[in-house]
Amino acid sequence: MAPLPLVTGISPKEGPPGTKIIIRGENLGTRANDLIAVEVCGGECSFEWQSKNKIIARTGINGQKGKGDVIVTTLSGGIGSSTVQFRTYTETIGPLKESAVWVEESPVQSLAWGRRTMATSGYHTVDDPLGLSMEGNDKKFPDDLREMFPENSGDLSRENFSPCWFLLENHHGTSFEDLRAGYAYLKRKVEGQKEGQLSFLKTHVGAVIDQLDTMMNLKKKMDNDGDVDIAKRVHNLQDTISKSIDSSHALFDDVLKRREKADNSRAALSVLNRYKFLFCLPTNIEKNASKNEFDIIVNDYARAKNLYGKSEIPLIQKVLAEADEIILEVRKELHKKIQEMPQGVEQQKRFVKSLINLEIQQIGTKQAEMLKITDPAWDAIASRAKYIEATFKRTYEEFQEKEKENLQKDTTKRDPPIRVLFCEEITEIASGQFPDLWRLGQSYFTGELRGVNEPKPGNFKQIILNAIERFCSYVRAAILPQNQKYSTVTAWSFSSSSQLNLFSTWLPTCLRHLRISYASLIRLDLPNEALDIVLKLIDELRLFCLTTILKKAIDKVKKLHEKESWELSVIEFPGATSLPAKLEELLTEALDEGQQMCLQLEVRENPLFDVPNSEGHREISKIIETILECFSTVLEELATERSDDEIQQLPKQIISGFPTNSLLPHSINLNEAKSTISSTITITWEHRLLCCLANAAYCNKIFINNNLSNLFVKYGYPVPKLALENSRSNVNMVFGNLLEMYVEHKADPLVSTIEPSMYIVSHFKWDGVEKFDNLSPYAHECLDNVVAVYSEIFAISPFLLRPILEQIIQTIAEELARLMVSVDDFNVNGKKQATLDIKMIRDVLRLYSNERAKQSFNEALDAIPKLTADENKNVETLLVSIKQRMKIQLMCLTVVNP
Amino acid sequence: MSKKPSSSPPSLHKVIMVGSGGVGKSALTLQFMYDEFVEDYEPTKADSYRKKVVLDGEEVQIDILDTAGQEDYAAIRDNYFRSGEGFLCVFSITDDESFQATQEFREQILRVKNDENIPFLLVGNKCDLNDKRKVPLSECQARAQQWGGVPYVETSAKTRENVDKVFFDLMREIRSRKTEDSSKASGRAKERKKRKLKCTLL
């Protein structure tokens, strides 16, 4: 509590009731409202607060006469004390004397009207005949003076006055010096009086002599008249006296009447003045209520109840009853105001507190019975919660309506879609409203808003949970309508896929809004259960956002074929182009964006892929699989797309033996080969096909398992193993298809030339062979063709040699076997020639022959009639020399690992 | 009967402000009491102030009676003067009339108190207005001398110059007067006691 008020100065220090005084001192109230009472001589004053050191007051009419303390009471300090005293005296005013001050007139005075001596002056302050102050003599003289002086008295006006009695009674504490001074004073006074009489006579000596003369005359006259007329004269005198009595009565009656009137209005006025506060109370309450100044009402009402509550005066009771009625209305209004929304929490709390205060003050009155508000603070919470839900709903509907309007208009694509604006709005509402609701709840549960009755809280936690649940439902309905499965809010579906596409670019914005409002909820210290509701929505949104980003990549992958430049840039896998690297680039971009938007964690968020095999995993895996599927398709499409001129060109190259272009000497290194292919030489379909084959093989063997897999690890995604495996087998299938296509394309013309060149070209017959000194032309051509294919493949990718050549050679062997079996007859040279041809082909192609090819070669040899040992030797010798001759030409086919 | 000195209430010194109206009696009092200077002039009737101050290390109470200077009734004035233990007789150095009036105040006080050596200070106020001075310093000092060597101090209620000094100097005089008196009085008291004792014996 603040220090007690202390009055140390008053100006003036004395006066009749109604005197205006300036009171000075310490701690006289911190502000006007703090000062609640000023009392002078035990009587209440009207007052005006000036500062904590100064008050202007007017003494009231019900203070006691004489000296009394000046007591200031403040709310903050309590009831104070004073070092100075005010002396109230009665300024006696006759009925004919005007006065600016209303004076309470004691009943004694009005009774003693007639006896009053006009000489009595209200200013008479000299009580002591010795002119000494009475201070120090306050204590009563201990012994009984009547016992000591049985004959005498202390009353100055009595005959038996005893100075001893007087001095003991009034001056037993006065010092001797002072008594001497008092004696001197008394003496002076008496002398002054004597002197006065004498000087009076001196100055009026003429008049005195006149009076004496007149009296002498009167006496002479009376003596002359004798006794005759004395009775008549007495009679006359009596008449005159009674007449004058009558007229004086009349005069006084009139005056008395006026006085009575004046008394009445004076009394009324002073009552009004004294109870001004009370009489103004009802109007003041109403005035303040209209200004929302409920604090003042509470104060005024409390003060009135304190001051007048116990009064038995009917008028006061009536006014108080009226105030009670008005307060009842104020309470009703406050209860309404408490539930009015929107309004600030602080204001709401103030209303609740004012209401509670008024309720407390009305306890026990009949108005308390007339309006029972169980728990106003809870009503405040409930209405706030209801308001939040209503606001969400209204906002949701408003924005839906707005979108409908906008659909008709041609909206520019730059503006954010309406639901993005909605997301912004509703998250802002949430960030603004939840803290208010929560704070109100805190105040409620700390007892700050505790009222008259036992609090009856509902389930506050459930209210918070519901409100947050509701908030999330609306957000979800607007931006994740596909996830809206179980809520009461109807989803706000997209009217077209273009609308959805346009919207999805704004997902990160929505996510940001949601996160901001999540952060503001976290700061509130809400229960985890409540936060988790929002967290779940954020997780959903993050996943959705992520999948949207990745899905964007699908479309880009589909267009990858436009990006193929046929640069053989993969060092570890000759023949593979930069296409896989471009896929990697696309994926990197998508994964990076996704990582930044959705994987990076903000306050109180969990990793998206924490739970293995969660929905998130499946989603991502599915999208990755789609992306890679698309990539396979791109590979295949690139290989099969041909332009018209190439179709015409191709067979010619094969038929004419050595290819006319593009095939490069094996010695040229890869880098040169690359630059040659990409810059100077038109890229043929075969090249592209081979490149695609190489790409497919590269993807299958290295790229998917290494590069892509690492990418996921690098950006913190779970590696979608299954998707990668599936796509590898996809790519492998593509490889198979393309291989088949290439083999068919190369083998068909090659094989089909063998038979014509064996028979038709030189009218050849196996039973009419004349010379045996060289390889047959068909065998020669066949080998040349194989070498040509070899070099075409080798120029692109040596890795492809074996799979392709094995297939081709198998068909060659099978064709040879078929041709040999179908020969009717061989002459000796024919036998030898056939054996030489087959053996030559078989030996040269041995490195790329699979089992079936080898078997077919043997079948072909078996179909030739048996050679004698000589014939056989003959063939072998020639075979060796031919091999020797063609060594350089056929060398390529002998390198085991080109 | 035996009271400890510490528990006895602090001694009270009663000071009375006298002087013509408007010379700054109230201003001096309020400056001393509350450190505030009142600019506007509101005639005083009779104001009472009392607070605790520390006089040379001892806690005492000062009671100040601020008077109007021209009381309607001599009786009232005399009554005020009678209760005073020390007087600050104030005039304004810018107003010769107020200086002349001090003569009468002095006489009235002496008449009422009947004591030539009553604690008394002659105070020339408003010394901040030196450029408007009407009463030469020498004249003031001469008068103080003529009155049996009472101290003369110039003050300013506006700048607070010498305000504390006049009140404290006066209190010191009152205090030393009281100790003189009480030593005399206690001497007498002893005498009286002896006599009383005799009485009872008789």
Ligand SMILES: Nc1nc2c(ncn2[C@@H]2O[C@H](COP(=O)(O)OP(=O)(O)O)[C@@H](O)[C@H]2O)c(=O)[nH]1
């Ligand atoms: N400049 C100046 N003005 C003063 C001084 N003392 C008082 N006054 C002014 O003189 C006027 C009268 O002062 P007041 O104290 O009421 O005189 P009182 O009648 O003797 O009590 C007021 O307007 C004061 O502001 C002072 O020391 N210097």
Ligand SMILES: [Mg+2]
């Ligand atoms: Mg004054």
